[in-house]
Amino acid sequence: MALAFTFPGQGSQAVGMGKPLADEFASARAVFEEVDEALGQNLSQLMWDGPIEELTLTENAQPAIMAVSLAAMAALKSDFDVDVSAAQFVAGHSLGEYSALCAAGALSVSDAAKLLKLRGQSMQKAVPVGQGAMAALLGADMEQAEKAISLASSEGIVTIANDNAPGQIVISGDKSAVDAAVAAIKDLGVRKAMLLPVSAPFHCPLMEPAANAMADALKDAALSNPSVPVVTNVSAGAVSDAETLRTQLVEQVTGKVRWRESVDGMHAQGVDQFVEAGAKVLTTMLKRHIKDAQGTALVTAQDLEAFAASLKG
Known part of the structure; x- marks a missing residue:
């Protein structure tokens, strides 16, 4: 059974997100602490206690969703000896592409948190609310x-x-x-x-100011070749070159998220299990998309344990 790890985008935020993982796994807590330190913000407290209105702000939701995904991956590796190398591909929906890059070792958690904070702020500023x-x-x-x-x-x-x-x-x-x-x-x-x-019209030409801001930020970001090919939003194909990924991270701000094509492409290359780290949004979509593929969501300790056991059983 070939698998791909997938990483959710905006919309999966909720008060309490990631708390079960932090309570259960030291490795997951370490991810949340690293994100808090990188941002100089107690984002984890906002994630666990709310208010939801503040958590849903794009500049908070984006790094928060990434943090939960990477906390799940960290716990999977530290406590169940399963890491990203088990996958044929990784892929992330919109901001989830940053999570995928982190999981594949191409980008540090701290850098991803800072980039996503800026991405959220820049997207919000690009178009006045209501326009x-x-x-x-x-x-x-x-x-x-x-x-x-x-x-x-x-x-x-x-x-x-x-x-x-x-x-x-x-x-x-x-x-x-x-x-x-x-x-x-x-x-x-x-x-x-x-x-x-x-609060803003994402992934359209009106986001050009945000794309320009991300181009400036990504120009100096430490990005290396991923250990597992990344199926990107703008190409719907597998990319393993850091400089191509850098360019496409800018293009995806204004470009179309080609998720249907990405999933179809991975499935055509033998992936029959799609494992979503930190939420179950993409898993729900998969059920309506490819009937003979298995979708697995890693949200709780029980999810991680059951998934790891399935690989070894």
Whole structure:
């Protein structure tokens, strides 16, 4: 059984996140402490005690989600002797790509935390609150989504931000254009379109100022070749070269998250088990996507134990 480790993106944050891992594993606690120290912020307390409104701020949610993913991976290695080398690939959804790079040894936890803090701040600053929007098109195929975007393009910028799974496409851009696309999609036979409760229009050309900020930050970041190939958001293909990864981390700020293609590509190359570190968002999507693949979410100590036992049994 070939496996891939996957790492969730924004939206999986919740008060109490990571606390069971920190309570159970010293190695997981060490990850949270390292992130707190790198940021000069008691992020772990915010993660465990809230308030949710502050945790959900992009600049907090991004490093928090990364920290939980890497805490799960640290505990898996220290207590169950399973590490990233068990995988054929790693892949992360949006900010999860930074988690994947850390897991594969290409980026340090401290550097990833700082980069994600900046990424979140830059994304929020790029577009004034209320001027941008994102919407999920549920049941839409790519042709229908592109048709709706074409019909709405006269209202402003709107593009496909996330191709998550069959029937789950997210669009992003100027609020007026996104509203027009949502209205148009209802006339194209799509089951449902709904605006998402986000504070900025991620993964669209309006994020260009954030991409520029990340280009400056990543230029000097210590990035090495990963020990396991990383299937990247912008290419949907496996990358093992640090400089290509550096470039693509900038491109993914404005680019489409090609998650459906990424999962399909890994599956086509023999991956039949997708193991999500720290949440179960990607695992839930997988169930609707590839019926003969196994999805495993590593959230609790029991999850880690059962997964490690399955590899050795």
